[in-house]
Amino acid sequence: MFRRRNAHQLDNDDSQQDNKVRELKSAIGPLSGHSLVFCSDASLRRFLDARNWDVEKAKKMIQETLKWRSTYKPQEIRWNQVAHEGETGKASRASFHDRQGRVVLIMRPAMQNSTSQEGNIRHLVYLLENAIINLPKGQKQMSWLIDFTGWSMAVNPPMKTTREIIHILQNYYPERLGIAFLYNPPRLFQAVYRVHKKNIRHYYKTIKIVSLLFFFKKVYYIPTIFFHVGC
Template sequence: MFSFRKKHASRFDSDDIEQQEAKIQELRAALGPLSSSGKKYCTEACLRRYLEARNWNVDKSRKMLEESLKWRTAYRPEDIRWPEISVESETGKMYRASFVDREGRTVVIMRPAKQNTSSHEGQVRFLVYTLENAILSLPEDQEKMVWLIDFTGWTLANATPIKTARECANILQNHYPERLAIGILFNPPKVFEAFWKVVKHFLDPKSIQKVNFVYLKNEESMKILHKYIDPEVLPVEFGGKNNVVYSHEEYSKLMVKDDIKMASFWASDTKTDHVNKVINEHSVPEVTQQSSLVAAKAS
């Protein structure tokens, strides 16, 4: 009698650090040569996020990341500046909070009832600008942000057009994977349920699992909010003790300063890419530039 033992391919353990590192290196090799800005974007933390988004499948992660690099080259999210989209923020419908969550992560506050424009492109670029700014503000040891969405006063008249909602969902999921830690939908009205059923079709299961419905008059649901954000820093309208109020004038000053930080962060890479393009036209190998210590924030 002969005994045949079936060979099994080694299974990937997502909790095994060594296996994770091997996948990250495999993905980096699969990407091939990158531009200077591409190198800055594709940090280890960035590669890890794309791998997590595709269940550590290197080929799928590579395709996803390559699409993001193409999108960033065409859309230039890092070049959007406050004066271009400031009108979108006049009512305080979306902004980076002055406080952070219990883990030090950036909190983005959204108030859809304060919608003040009808420009599809303007609203999409405003979202991208806010995301880039929130990422730039993350501590070096953090990769994700918290969304706090206040539905006070919201009606279907304030609902984002399906076309805009679809594009925003596409950008969020395909080009900012694993950036959302938790999403708090605060006091959504009954009528929102119908809109949510439509929007859910644009979201992946992972994103849906991160969304929590919280109601001010429901103590149990408020515990979810307090788990992530200390009531001492939470604004009064969210049931906290912080009397902070959005000021468009003050926020604008902050964003102008952040625009300088953003420009400074990417400027050297823009110059290097231009120089490398000229050099490559003369068949000289590309010059490699050291990545910045804050590169993980941009990716």
């Protein structure tokens, strides 16, 4: 009944959405502590949306997320624990929002300074949590700007790390990525990206590859450019 092609019908039917949220809440059962806070109505809607409003699938997704959060404890990661990963500026939260009011994360892969899979992942998870905390009221998504200028295989993280990051983003932070712009990605990266499109199918339409120099040059110093790129 609630297939992706009919999603627009749900978008225009608050009563159906509310019923699905109540059904999911009942299916999950009693919660306490951080799990209770995490499973707000807004969060339940995100998980339902990510699973085409299928309550059973959304329930499984939330349960797996709660299990991950109970062991990984992303909400407890502090800056001083990951500061060494971010000292080169390879990833950071921008001081501006995009024109949709979304928090912007800027990533510069060429500034990679670590080979630690766990360190890289914890740093990104910290940024995700920080971005969510700083989302304006009523906004649930963030934007990514990924500047590949200067990138080379020498600073490329292992594919295992990349796969784990994709897994975390898709399964534990559904509907959080509003749009991602890839500036100046090397041809090798584009080839790898095409191969792995099926692994990021849920986010595929949110990813835009841009190569025109003026389009994003110094975007993090001239944020007004970002306000007019049609995102």
